[in-house]
Amino acid sequence: MVAMNQETLLDLWGKARYWIAFFGIRRLVSAVVTGVVAVTLVWLILRPSEPPIEASLPLATLPVVTTTSTPSYVTVHVAGAVKSPGVYRLAPLARVVDAVTAAGGPKSDADLERINLAQVLIDTEQVFIPVRTTRSVTPSIAPRHRPTTTIATPRSPTQQETPQSNNALIDLNSASSIELDALPGVGSATAKAIIDYRTSQRKFSRVEDLLNVAGIGPAKLAALRDLVTVAQ
Template sequence: MAVMENIDFQKLLRRLRQWVAFIGPQRIIASCCTAVLLGGIAWFVLKPSPVPIDAYVPRVTTESATSTPMSPAIITVHVAGAVNSPGVYRLPSSARVVDAVASAGGALRSADLESINLAQTITDTEQIYIPIKKVSRPRVTTAPRLRPQRTTPTTAPTTTPGTSSGSAGSQPTRLINLNTATASELDSLTGVGPSTAKAIIAYRTKKGSFSKVEDLLNVPGIGPAKLAALRDQVTVG
């Protein structure tokens, strides 16, 4: 049996050699190269296309930024009224009314802080007015204003002992306008000296016209008692 298999293998080798000799080694090498080339082309054409990496990466959609403008980090406000240093101040955008009052040197003793919301937020270009506590006006008795009477020239009346001529009526008091008065006119007021008169004119020059008599409390050197004494002597209109 082994002898038969050896004979068949030799016959196969002999035929293979005859076939190679008949075709030629160059043709066999060329055929092998052609087969390899065709196989490579077929593999390149028929291979499955790779899945793009983007297909596995989740797309993140970003929303466009809103068109709402951001609030400024610093705002400018005007603090007026019953504070130590009224004026224009720059504060953070998160500031509140209490911060604006503090930046203006704090509130005066006469400030009515109970009537405002100190925790309220403030906005740019806002005016923050601190009101003054309402003070009760003292009752002042003044002489009645008499109308002038027309008189005709007459002879001097004779007087008898024990009688005297009637006293002349009191003259009405002229009110001083705080917005137009000079320093000498202000100095003539009861309770006002040269330094207070200069302070009133300086406040009027810096802050503008007085809108009410109570604005005198914002002038250095004038308190509630002095305001009560001046109330019936001055006007703003």
């Protein structure tokens, strides 16, 4: 068996020497190297591609940041029967009572029953505190989403001695400029506008005709409704 193997090896070696002699040692080496390179290239081309490193890494999830612009303060104008009227900055969700307190508190003649002190303030609103009158005036209910806006202005000492202080209604068709000027919220300019309207229209037919006078709106009409009358 050993002798047979030796003969086989000698036979292979003889064939190898033949081919080496036939092709030359350099050609054989080149052929072997070329074959190795070819096999390597084929393996590189046909091998399955590996996923990139980035694809194998888990995606990082960033927390969602929600930004809400909440005002840091509200600015309101406090006027009327308060000790220090002016513009004040208050905390968000502040209420009318906070605005009155910031303005030094109400005056002794302030009619706090006619406003909603618990009303939440809105930026750029005006909070006007009315003056208490001697007549019984129906309390006004503040709007649900807006701070109370005044419907009256403070009266001067001379105005308190006018007929309205004695529970006398002012006749819009016969009142003088002084009597009209004494009404809350009516100054000399508005009194003149009332007389001019009365002159041009001959007379007032009803109290609601005041809405046709420049400078008088629904709020001021509500303040004057129980203080004036129209003689028929």
